Amino acid sequence: MEERNEIILKTVNRLLAENKLSKVTTILGKLYSADAAEVVTHLDERDQKKIFEVWAPDQSANTLLEMEEDDQVDIAESLSISAISEILNEMPSDDGADLIADLSKETAEKIFKVMKPEAAAEIRNLLKHDEKTAGGLMNPEVVTLKKSITTEEAIDELRKKAPEIENIYYVFVVNDENQLVGVVSLRDLIIASPKTLIKDIMNPNVIYVEAGVDQEEAAKIISKYDLLALPVVDQEQRLLGVITVDDVLDVVEDEATEDMYKLSGTIDIEESDVMRSPFPRVLQARLPWLAIAVVGEVVVVGTIAEHFKYLLATLPALAVYWACMTSVGGNCSFQASTVAVRDLAIGHINSKAIFLRIIKEMRLALVMGIITGGILFVIAFFWQKYLPLAIVVAVANVLIIILGAFTGTVAPLLFNSMGIDPAVSSNPFLALIMDAISLFIYFYIAALVLGKYSVF
Structure with missing residues (x-):
């Protein structure tokens, strides 16, 4: 304060x-x-x-x-x-x-x-209207003009209506049936000759949305075209209201908050705010995914460890790098998915760019994997003084980072194509799956390098 x-x-x-x-x-x-x-x-x-x-x-x-x-x-x-x-x-x-x-x-x-x-x-x-749609977001108090009047008459009309309107960014032109037929900027009104007809200076190519369109889509349109206001119409093209840029800022904040909840695995409700909600509600909002993660880690990790326990008995030093393998896989996956979710949210990913994006993420992951794998190789070789262990941690690290980047990139795209919010692709449940895969790769590489094939 x-x-x-x-x-x-x-x-x-x-x-x-x-x-x-x-x-x-x-x-x-x-x-x-x-x-x-x-x-x-x-x-x-x-x-x-x-x-x-x-x-x-x-x-x-x-x-x-x-x-x-x-x-x-x-x-x-x-x-x-x-x-x-x-x-x-x-x-x-x-x-x-x-x-x-x-x-x-x-x-x-x-x-x-x-x-x-x-x-x-x-x-x-x-x-x-549903509160999450353009109709629920719009303000019905909007200035309209008929295309047959002059700019002088239009300005006089605006002077009368201005006190009743929250914001006037554009002036929308309608016909006798209140159908949207054009838009005029205040600048064009002011500089035009007083006797010029509105139809001669209006832009008939109006960008608009129908009332049932999701509010997030409306926000994307305003952002894409740098609009200050977006008209909302019904199916018959009748003007119902307008969405202003300040309304969109609220939508962007709400959607970002919603994605943050989902990315963290917290139920998407405001009750998860510990400073503003009763303790039982906060507990109810945060506990479910945490419980899944706890039980899942015990069951999944325990099962994999039990399956490969003979390796730990053969080379106990494998346990030293256990946590590192799961951590690097989950971290890389989360990095890639966070960027993918963000780009999907703002419309920066389209079908043509998906393949190129995956290739670039894989290239980046390969370079990061080689660098961090080299670091792990040096640490393992000089610490444990055992070349096979150094090879295991280095190779496993490279493969895990590549797979993590692939999973983190593809999962949001896959969820989005299925009509599911891509933000859920980064919740703790999928992080648990990534931990299991990372651990399996680590022990599998160890089995190959150490020559312990019998289990397979």
Whole structure:
């Protein structure tokens, strides 16, 4: 927390202790919404409720939007129906829909009854769309123009509509059926002659998405074409709303968080945050994969070790490099899969580049394997002073790194082709499989080098 905000927090706490709520809201109202949210977040729930009950709805709405989703819900549930309704009236409808979607249906209906009818209707329409789609992400408050009017008339119309709209990046052109037919930038409107018709300066080749498209795909489109806003239409090409770049930033953050959960083998729910969720929920979120890893390692590694125990009896020094083999295989696999998952997420991998990517990963793995294998060879040769052992660890290391890179690259691509989130390809279950393969390769190479073929 910044020093300035810490000073403000102390002041706010002192004023709250003196029950001077009007002074508190005055101070918070003069801050940027993000700073006000940071201060409010550090107050206890009782004081938060006091503030939001009396704070001007337009200011409190902006501050609430800057807070974490869980905090928003907690505050909304603590407020009276009239207070939260006034706040929702001031929110952009897409943000209001996100908040109401997290509340109980009973509470939501009570809020709708008190809200302004037009605001409630917009939120209800948004709630009809899945929250993970473009329709659930869009803001229905969008500026539209008819192609038959002049630029002068268009600018006059924009002046009237501007106060009601959150952001105006582009102006979309529609026909009498509200179908999207073009787009005009504000720059083109300003520099055009006043009597120029909109149809003469609009771009008819509009990039858009349908309401049912996944929000991640919408985010990719905005990123690919460097858009500030993306129109959303229905199947009949009627304009429903717009997704702005700030909405996409939230999507990118959510998707990145989701992938991080899956990469680590943590269940994809916010309850896994130990700082913000009850202990039982955190335990439930993190335990399953850990339990699988524990049992799996014992069973799989134990089985392989039992199968090759005669090698350990023949050359006990093999146990010294056991952990190294499993570690290097899992690490290399995770490196390759992390990069592959990231590139799949942002659309940098296509069908034409898959083979080339695998070849390049194999080349990189071969070089890394030779370098690290050489290091292991030197260590084993001068430490244990036994050439066969040095050969075993060096050769096994090279093969394990190559296989790890191949597995880490191919697994996300395979999962993605099957319609499964590629992030799950790096979870602890597959890491367990990689450990088993690495250990098997290590002992198999040892059996070949040491001439112990009888088991095969």
